[in-house]
Amino acid sequence: MGLRTPLYDMHLALGAKMVDFNGWDMPLHYGSQVEEHHHVRKECGVFDISHMSIFDLQGAQAQALLQHLLSNNVALLTSVGSAQHSLLLNEQGGVIDDVMVFRTAEGYRLVSNAVTRARVQAWLQQHAADFACTVHWRNDLCLFSIQGPLARERLAPILNSTRAALMQSLQHHQAAQEGDWFISCTGYTGEDGIEIMLPATQATDFINELVGAGITPIGIGARDTLRLEAGFNLYGFDTNEQVSPLTVNMEHLICWEPQTRDFIGRQTLQAQLDQGVTEKLVGLVLEERGVLRAGQPVRVNNEISGVITSGSFSPTLGKAIALARVPVTTADRGEVEIRRKWFPVRVVNPRFVRSGKILV
Template sequence: MGLRTPMYDMHLALGAKMINFSGWELPLHYGSQVDEHHHVRNECGVFDVSHMCITDVSGTDAEPFLRLMLSNDVARLTASGAGHYSAMLNEQGGVIDDLIVFRTAEGFRLITNALTCQKIQGWLKQHTQNFSVSIQLRDDLAHFAIQGPESIERLSEVLNSSRAHIIQNLAAYHGSFDGDWFLTRTGYTGEEGIEIMLPADQAVDFFNELIGYGITPIGLGARDTLRLEAGFTLLGNDMDENHSPYAANMHHVVALEPKERSFIGRNALETQLSNGIQEKLVGLVLEERGVLRAGQPVRIEGVGQGTITSGSFSPTIGKAIALARVPIQTGERGEVEIRQKWYPVRVVSPRFVRHGKILI
């Protein structure tokens, strides 16, 4: 038996098909993955993401500690509630995990992946020797993502007045506490959205309220196609410890200024920049019928070879799309091997859909 979120029994009652994901028993879909995908693109839905890892870092040295541990610079988060996307790197510049970090009144809150939760706890604690910091895994919290163009409007009908006021006034990548609830304007779908962290013992009642107000539950299947259309990378597929952020379309998570800030992996990244980046992450569109999947070979005539890191059928576009790691010189066309045959693909920016609009 795998790990279970507080909503496990509700998922079953709602007819979810459950799967194992990073050791957790989670809903793949509640009947139709494609319908759920369109529902988020056109209206809104709720994801139970309580398997995500929430860690609070506090203490007098919380800021200098995280300036060492993270590729982005938390000193840029000047106000309580401000957040940004970042990564933890190894000494070789490879991505241990991607994350969102928020400044709080007591320090910082990190939202990392379920797959690496225990590894991240160990990695953080391993580097605390010279810092006065406290590392607290918040496994007492549940976590929901309400996503879609109607998410703020619909969610405002469910929340009390103070929390509704918060979400109506949050800037992107900012969060705010209301008691022991933490509400943020973030998401993993390319649509408007709010994520809410709340005490686990209040989660079932709140989830019931969301469903009662007609906010549809959405499974992991639609979560993956939504994030792929948005061009969001997935740990273990599009990024890993063997590739730097520069090979995963994650340049924006690296802050090399100020030059005097030392962070784990910095020397390796600077060496890569000096030597020249050799790979990049691009989008692929299959113009013919077929399916693009992770691991399929890509070849670029006169340039070299690459590999699909994530692929699926796009319900919004109506074609197979993928993210692929390819040589830096790759242009606008390539080929993908599907069942021992080569098919032409169009190489595009790795953002296919944002806020309901097709970008390619």
């Protein structure tokens, strides 16, 4: 038996097929992964992502700690509720995890991936020992992600007036707190959406209200195809501690100013820039029938010089798509080996679908 969110029994009651996901028992789907995918693109659905890790950092030197640990500049979060995507890097410039960072009235809140929880918590606490601040793992909270073009419309009637008004006012990368609820707008599907953190004791009642309001529960299967279509990286596949963010389209999460901010990994990344980055992350579209999967080799100009980091069938495009790390010189064509045969693929910008529109 794996780890379980407080919604485990509710998932079973809703007919979920449960699978192991990085040590967690999570719903793969509730009947049809493809239908759930389309439902989020066209209407909206709710993901139980309570397996994600939430940390509160408070104290006089909380900002100083994050300036040392994170690739992005938290000093840019000038108001309560502002948010940014950032990276925790090791000394070699590899990605320990990518995190969302929120400015709160008491300090900062970080949301990281489930698979990295122990590593991230140990890393935060190790370095916090040198700063006047505390790190608190909020395992008393649940986290829901309501994604899709109708997310706000469907949510509004089941929230109280104060929370509904806050939710409607949020722009992307903003958050607001009302009592013990924390409402944000970040997203992982390429659609509009809202995340709600609330006490675990309220989670079952809340998801009952969501489902009652016509917000369909969505499993991790559709979550993966939705994020892949949107071109978002998945930790452990597209990124890990051996992968530089400069090779996987994450350079925008690095803030080089001020030059005096010596965050962990900075010197290594600067050296990589000085030497010249040799790889990039691209999108691939398979025009013929077949399946693209992580680990498949990519051939460019008759040389095996790249690899698929994550891939799947795209319900929106009706074709197999993938993210792949390839030489920076790669143009618009390549080949992928599938079952010992080479198939041509189009090389595209790794944003296949955004806001319901096909971009490739």
